[in-house]
Structures are given as structure tokens and as C-alpha cells.
Amino acid sequence: MHCKNCGTKVDGKFCSNCGQKTNVGPINLAYVVDEINNSFFQLDRGFFFTIKRLSINPGDSIRDFIQGKRKNYFKPLTFVLILSTVYALLSTLLNEQTVLGDLLSGWKSYKDGSTLDANATVLHQWFVKNYAYSILLLLPVFSLASYLSFRKYEYNYLEHIVLNSFITGQQAIIYTFFAVLKSFTGENAVTETLYMVFVLGYVFWVYIQFFKNYKRLKIIFLTILTYILYILFVSIFTGIISSIVIKIM
Numbered sequence: 001m002h003c004k005n006c007g008t009k010v011d012g013k014f015c016s017n018c019g020q021k022t023n024v025g026p027i028n029l030a031y032v033v034d035e036i037n038n039s040f041f042q043l044d045r046g047f048f049f050t051i052k053r054l055s056i057n058p059g060d061s062i063r064d065f066i067q068g069k070r071k072n073y074f075k076p077l078t079f080v081l082i083l084s085t086v087y088a089l090l091s092t093l094l095n096e097q098t099v100l101g102d103l104l105s106g107w108k109s110y111k112d113g114s115t116l117d118a119n120a121t122v123l124h125q126w127f128v129k130n131y132a133y134s135i136l137l138l139l140p141v142f143s144l145a146s147y148l149s150f151r152k153y154e155y156n157y158l159e160h161i162v163l164n165s166f167i168t169g170q171q172a173i174i175y176t177f178f179a180v181l182k183s184f185t186g187e188n189a190v191t192e193t194l195y196m197v198f199v200l201g202y203v204f205w206v207y208i209q210f211f212k213n214y215k216r217l218k219i220i221f222l223t224i225l226t227y228i229l230y231i232l233f234v235s236i237f238t239g240i241i242s243s244i245v246i247k248i249m
Contacts, residue, residue, distance in 0.1 A: 003017065004024050005018050005069045005072075006069075015071075020070065026156075026159075031158070046074040047082075049073065050072075050073050051170070058170065058209060059206045059209020059211075060210075062162070062210055065166075066162060076161075076162045076166050077136070079165060080135060080172070083172035084135045085131075096179045139161060139164055140161060141230065141234055143163075145226045145230040146163070147160040150211070163206075166206075167206050174198050175199070207219055207223045
């Protein structure tokens with residue numbers, strides 16, 4: 001048996017070279033449950049290593065993690081929760097709306113004030129006030145969209161959650177940088193354009209690297225399809241919850 005992290009030949013429960021467990025399995029439900037039970041709020045040395053790798057070589061790094069090289073990386077769900085919380089807190093201190101707040105403000109501007117919209121507004125306010133938890137709730141929705149878009153490829157749904165967790169966590173760093181920048185420069189076309197280029201460009205960059213064995217143009221198309229499906233699923237998701245709220249009230 002060889003260690004999936006460093007490739008050293010091992011005979012036992014742990015690699016003598018890097019220390020990773022030898023029984024590293026696939027990304028499945030058992031892995032996700034184990035991460036939730038054991039990893040939340042446990043900050044270790046892998047946190048900054050993960051940020052570095054996701055800044056330099058994100059797609060390859062995430063693929064390595066999924067394939068078993070996990071010793072030096074921070075757990076993905078904890079990663080996104082911590083960075084989303086930092087971004088939300090900093091946005092509050094700077095009196096800046098989060099990206100989710102901006103999106104929901106735009107959504108509200110197109111509504112007509114019906115009973116359904118009033119209840120939906122309450123729901124959306126909860127999403128804005130609880131940004132980090134909202135991101136965790138929306139992450140499986142986006143991952144469903146990416147899984148369906150890339151369903152002919154080798155990765156399962158839970159592996160897409162891992163992929164998008166790392167992306168979302170790293171995006172929170174981009175959000176944080178631009179929140180600070182906006183507090184100094186204010187809203188302007190240049191800042192907003194750069195903001196969108198970095199946020200969306202990062203996703204395309206990661207997906208192109210992650211699926212590098214396939215045609216780049218097709219990966220770009222499927223990434224666009226992922227966003228289209230995501231918008232559709234979120235609309236359905238919020239509509240169902242709003243309808244439930246109406247019945248309860």
C-alpha cells in the first residue's frame with residue numbers, strides 16, 4: 001500500500017513519512033459527517049497552506065485533495081464557514097453590504113409587494129443577517145447545479161460540494177479585499193468591474209484547472225450552465241420556503 005498524500009510505501013494506519021492516515025477513502029456521506037463532527041472551529045496549520053495553494057494552483061490542489069492528498073489541507077466546510085464569517089463581520093464593521101445583501105437588494109427592487117413577496121423578504125433578511133450560514137445552505141444548491149452540468153465527468157455530488165466549498169471560501173477572501181477597498185474608494189465603475197472579474201474569473205479559472213483533461217471551451221460553457229441552473233434552483237428554493245412561511249403564518 002502507498003500513501004495517497006506523498007506516495008511512500010506504508011504498512012500500518014499512518015504514513016511514516018507525512019503522518020496521513022492510510023485508510024483515506026472517497027468523498028462520500030461518511031466523510032462529510034465526519035468533517036462536521038470533528039472539524040468545525042478547529043483552526044490548524046493547514047488553514048494558511050490551503051489559502052496559499054488555492055491562490056496559486058487551485059484546480060489541481062482541489063483535485064489532489066479529492067484524490068486523497070489531504071494531510072496539509074484544511075477541511076473544506078470549516079474553511080468556507082470561517083472565511084465567510086470573517087467577511088460578514090468585516091462588512092458589518094465597514095458598514096458595507098455583503099455580496100448576498102447586494103443580490104437580494106436587487107431582487108427586491110423588481111418585486112411588487114404581494115403577500116408572497118412580503119414573506120419572501122423576511123426570509124431574505126434572515127439570509128443577509130446570517131451570511132455564513134446562508135452560504136452553507138446555498139452551497140449544496142450550487143453544487144447540485146455544477147454536478148448536473150458536469151454529470152458526465154467522474155466526480156460525484158459530494159465531491160462537487162468539496163470543490164465548491166474551497167472556491168467559496170477563497171471567494172470570501174476576494175469579497176473581503178474589495179469590501180476594504182470600497183470603504184476607501186467608495187462605489188465606482190472601475191472597482192465594481194474589477195470585483196466581478198476577480199470573483200467570476202476565479203470560478204472559471206478553478207473549473208478549467210480542475211477539469212483540465214477536457215476541452216477548455218466546453219468547460220467554460222458548462223460553468224456558465226452551472227450559474228444558470230443555480231439561479232433557477234435558488235428561485236425554486238426560496239419560492240418553496242416562502243410558501244411554507246405563508247402557510248405557517
